[in-house]
Amino acid sequence: MSSRQEKAKGETKQEPAKTPKPLKPTGKAPEAMVTSRHGTGVVTRLGRGFSMGELAGAELTGNLASNWGVKLDLRRRSVIDSNVQSLKSWSSHPSAARKIESRVKEVEEEIEKVGREVKKEAVKVEKEAEKVERQVKKEVVKAEKAARRKAKPKKKTKP
Numbered sequence: 173m174s175s176r177q178e179k180a181k182g183e184t185k186q187e188p189a190k191t192p193k194p195l196k197p198t199g200k201a202p203e204a205m206v207t208s209r210h211g212t213g214v215v216t217r218l219g220r221g222f223s224m225g226e227l228a229g230a231e232l233t234g235n236l237a238s239n240w241g242v243k244l245d246l247r248r249r250s251v252i253d254s255n256v257q258s259l260k261s262w263s264s265h266p267s268a269a270r271k272i273e274s275r276v277k278e279v280e281e282e283i284e285k286v287g288r289e290v291k292k293e294a295v296k297v298e299k300e301a302e303k304v305e306r307q308v309k310k311e312v313v314k315a316e317k318a319a320r321r322k323a324k325p326k327k328k329t330k331p
Contacts, residue, residue: 194236197265201242202258206250221245222255230259 204226206219221243227234229251238244242259 196240197263199265201240202262204255219245223248223250225251226255226259229256230263232263
């Protein structure tokens with residue numbers, strides 16, 4: 173059966189697993205710096221945004237960077253190392269959400285640990301309860317036997 177026939181019958185390909193979306197770093201997005209020549213020297217000033225080469229150097233995609241509020245200047249082609257470093261350091265900052273996620277994992281692990289301990293204690297208590305129940309049954313049987321002995325009428329002997 174060809175792939176066209178399979179698609180026509182409604183069979184679909186299995187989709188690849190989605191990778192989790194990276195969380196937005198904390199703090200304000202960095203500003204891009206550019207260098208320009210004026211007169212006798214080189215001047216560093218604020219630029220309109222980061223170039224795509226700088227984003228690639230910081231291992232970020234254009235969509236992700238713009239969603240995070242990073243300004244992009246698609247006309248620029250230069251790659252300035254200080255801009256790449258500022259993007260890398262900003263994007264590597266742990267966000268509050270990451271801290272919360274790690275704390276949630278810690279709490280879940282604690283809950284599981286306590287749950288296991290509670291189960292162990294419950295098993296111990298159940299065993300102890302079974303022992304006590306057996307002892308109570310023995311005592312009840314003894315008490316019933318003693319009561320029967322007392323309740324039995326004594327045979328009277330004739331003199």
